[in-house]
Amino acid sequence: MIRAIEWVDAGADSHIRLIDQTLLPAEETFLEVGEVAQLIDAIQRLAVRGAPALGAAGGYGVALALLEGSRSGWSAEEVDAAIASIANARPTAVNLAWGAGRAGRFRAEGFERVLAEAHAIAAEDERANRELSRLGADWLLDRIGHRPLRAITHCNTGALATAAWGTAYGILHELHDRGMLELVYADETRPLLQGTRLTSWELHRDGIPHLVQVDGAASSTILRGLVDFAVIGADRITADGDTANKVGSVALALACQRRGIPFVVAAPHSTVDPGTATGDLIEIEERGDEEVLAFGGVTVATPGVRAFNPAFDVTPHDLISAIVTERGVVEPGSQPQPLFRADSETVAA
Numbered sequence: 001m002i003r004a005i006e007w008v009d010a011g012a013d014s015h016i017r018l019i020d021q022t023l024l025p026a027e028e029t030f031l032e033v034g035e036v037a038q039l040i041d042a043i044q045r046l047a048v049r050g051a052p053a054l055g056a057a058g059g060y061g062v063a064l065a066l067l068e069g070s071r072s073g074w075s076a077e078e079v080d081a082a083i084a085s086i087a088n089a090r091p092t093a094v095n096l097a098w099g100a101g102r103a104g105r106f107r108a109e110g111f112e113r114v115l116a117e118a119h120a121i122a123a124e125d126e127r128a129n130r131e132l133s134r135l136g137a138d139w140l141l142d143r144i145g146h147r148p149l150r151a152i153t154h155c156n157t158g159a160l161a162t163a164a165w166g167t168a169y170g171i172l173h174e175l176h177d178r179g180m181l182e183l184v185y186a187d188e189t190r191p192l193l194q195g196t197r198l199t200s201w202e203l204h205r206d207g208i209p210h211l212v213q214v215d216g217a218a219s220s221t222i223l224r225g226l227v228d229f230a231v232i233g234a235d236r237i238t239a240d241g242d243t244a245n246k247v248g249s250v251a252l253a254l255a256c257q258r259r260g261i262p263f264v265v266a267a268p269h270s271t272v273d274p275g276t277a278t279g280d281l282i283e284i285e286e287r288g289d290e291e292v293l294a295f296g297g298v299t300v301a302t303p304g305v306r307a308f309n310p311a312f313d314v315t316p317h318d319l320i321s322a323i324v325t326e327r328g329v330v331e332p333g334s335q336p337q338p339l340f341r342a343d344s345e346t347v348a349a
């Protein structure tokens with residue numbers, strides 16, 4: 001299985017190794033990231049991306065900040081500022097700030113303690129993803145029927161988007177391993193094509209039958225009865241279950257409600273943000289015009305035209321059939337609010 005992010009032990013030259021997701025599938029190039037500024041750049045241009053992978057990047061980023069700080073003679077304030085810049089490099093996925101905060105709590109205890117925490121974040125993410133995949137597959141087969149299912153998914157939620165294994169993708173992988181997955185419709189995921197470039201690459205490597213479709217086809221694919229369920233990942237799940245995920249996700253949810261099929265959100269519990277009450281309080285990242293107005297580096301829009309480029313949307317909890325974490329399956333429609341409390345325990349599961 002591909003590892004999107006790893007720590008490379010090399011004494012004073014220890015660093016983070018990332019597969020550069022902007023170049024996939026054409027090139028499998030690894031970035032050796034030894035400075036905080038390089039890591040922030042990699043996060044912002046989506047060389048590393050996906051909420052749980054960003055959680056690991058946040059954790060390892062703190063270790064990197066401590067190493068670079070001691071190499072460059074940074075003051076404690078400068079180290080703190082570097083950690084804060086990593087945590088704030090992208091706003092929507094809660095995992096990034098969560099990972100940096102979790103490892104950052106140990107910075108007074110030194111580099112080795114911080115690195116151990118970062119490794120723990122990555123290891124726990126893999127365990128969580130494997131567990132939620134089993135739970136999600138069980139729930140879907142119980143709900144829909146024990147037969148090979150047809151799925152639709154959006155963006156990339158596989159090993160590339162996590163420390164390992166994947167979330168929504170992990171459920172698809174689990175169903176495939178059980179012989180219970182007929183076909184996946186993978187949305188291309190405009191404008192950066194995480195579906196066409198990354199999800200399809202992972203599905204192909206895992207031998208999972210799939211078709212890539214344009215985002216505009218998704219709601220019609222659902223309404224025509226071509227799929228049995230939709231499953232997506234999440235960048236932030238609020239206390240009431242509202243879920244931010246890649247822009248285009250809410251269209252799938254609306255179509256699933258109309259068709260009467262399950263719309264499932266899958267994420268490790270680290271993506272739950274019980275401190276944010278509802279989805280309208282989530283900061284949605286807006287990205288540059290050129291991502292929308294150019295194609296393959298060539299501007300295709302009329303010169304001077306501006307774009308609106310929100311990277312995420314929010315699906316209200318009442319459109320979500322089930323939220324699957326490693327702690328259990330929560331069905332927002334049939335369980336009391338809040339679904340998640342600030343003590344980090346799942347209330348309803």
Ligand SMILES: CSC[C@@H](O)[C@@H](O)C(=O)COP(=O)(O)O
Pocket residue numbers: 046049050051052093154155156157158161162166167168194232233234235245246247311
């Ligand atoms: C398991 S990843 C879940 C989400 O982070 C994923 O679906 C997504 O929206 C990623 O967006 P991206 O902008 O590629 O980081």
